[in-house]
Amino acid sequence: AQSVTQPDIHITVSEGASLELRCNYSYGATPYLFWYVQSPGQGLQLLLKYFSGDTLVQGIKGFEAEFKRSQSSFNLRKPSVHWSDAAEYFCAVGEKAAGNKLTFGGGTRVLVKP
Amino acid sequence: DAGITQSPRHKVTETGTPVTLRCHQTENHRYMYWYRQDPGHGLRLIHYSYGVKDTDKGEVSDGYSVSRSKTEDFLLTLESATSSQTSVYFCAISSGNTQYFGPGTRLTVL
Numbered sequence: 001a002q003s004v005t006q007p008d009i010h011i012t013v014s015e016g017a018s019l020e021l022r023c024n025y026s027y028g029a030t031p032y033l034f035w036y037v038q039s040p041g042q043g044l045q046l047l048l049k050y051f052s053g054d055t056l057v058q059g060i061k062g063f064e065a066e067f068k069r070s071q072s073s074f075n076l077r078k079p080s081v082h083w084s085d086a087a088e089y090f091c092a093v094g095e096k097a098a099g100n101k102l103t104f105g106g107g108t109r110v111l112v113k114p
Numbered sequence: 115d116a117g118i119t120q121s122p123r124h125k126v127t128e129t130g131t132p133v134t135l136r137c138h139q140t141e142n143h144r145y146m147y148w149y150r151q152d153p154g155h156g157l158r159l160i161h162y163s164y165g166v167k168d169t170d171k172g173e174v175s176d177g178y179s180v181s182r183s184k185t186e187d188f189l190l191t192l193e194s195a196t197s198s199q200t201s202v203y204f205c206a207i208s209s210g211n212t213q214y215f216g217p218g219t220r221l222t223v224l
Contacts, residue, residue: 009154032211043204044157044215051211090156099145099164100211101172104156 002027002093006105013081014113021076021108023091032094033074034102035065039087047089050074061085086112117141118216120205126222133192135219137205139185145208146188147172148180150201151218157204163188195223 003026013019025031032051036044048059055067065076074091091105117140127133137146145164149157149172159172161180169180177199179191192199200223205216 004156006156034212036215043217046212046214049212092156094211094213096211099147099162099170100208100213101147101159101162102149102157102206102213103173104158106154106156 002031002095002103004091004093004103004105006089006091006108008108009106010109010111012111012113015083016080019076019078019081019085019110021089021091021110023074023076023105024072025074025091025093026072027093027095029096030069032096032100033065033067034092034094035059035063035074035076036090036092037061037087038090038107044090047076081110081112083112083114086110118205118207118214120203120216120219122219123217124220126224127195128224129196130194133195133221133223135190135203135205135221137188137190137216139188139207141207141209142185143207143209144185146182147206147208147213148178148188148190149204149206150174150199151204152201160190160203192221195221197223199223 005024034049035047088109092102094100119138147162148160158174163169163182203219206213
């Protein structure tokens with residue numbers, strides 16, 4: 001069965017500093033990979049996704065993620081964090097068969113210091 | 115915006131009562147999903163549907179049932195609510211192998 005691990009439950013970063021959120025997955029083949037963001041009291045918004053091809057993918061709000069097959073990782077990065085990036089971030093892996101069901105990591109909550 | 119609405123948005127109920135949550139979509143997507151969100155667990159799949167009257171179980175389906183009699187509506191029913199079902203419930207649709215989520219329903223079972 002597939003699984004996703006986000007090792008960091010909380011991260012605090014200063015505004016303007018860089019951010020990297022870790023995601024490790026377990027899946028038998030090349031997965032579909034996703035990052036979603038959830039602001040307090042809100043639903044989930046898709047940041048970016050990886051299906052195949054170029055392993056560095058660009059998303060919205062200045063985020064990017066890199067797929068590394070050898071490390072089973074799909075880490076999310078942003079060069080310079082804004083106060084509005086304070087939110088919870090979820091990594092997910094999609095099961096290509098059976099309706100592309102998603103398995104989520106536990107999430108990483110990001111706090112941005114002024 | 116994937117045209118997904120959920121109702122109600124908030125509900126408080128008592129243990130043992132039945133509860134039905136509704137997910138409505140406006141764009142005729144074939145696949146629909148119900149997830150629950152709990153701290154530390156991310157989102158977990160309850161049930162999903164791949165067409166009218168076609169549904170299947172997810173990871174945490176015990177205590178839940180679903181129905182889909184029309185393409186646009188996917189209902190989640192808690193037959194007899196328990197306190198362990200206090201959670202935030204999200205509906206999603208799939209478009210181009212990507213899932214898009216509704217705004218969520220916060221359910222509290224007392």
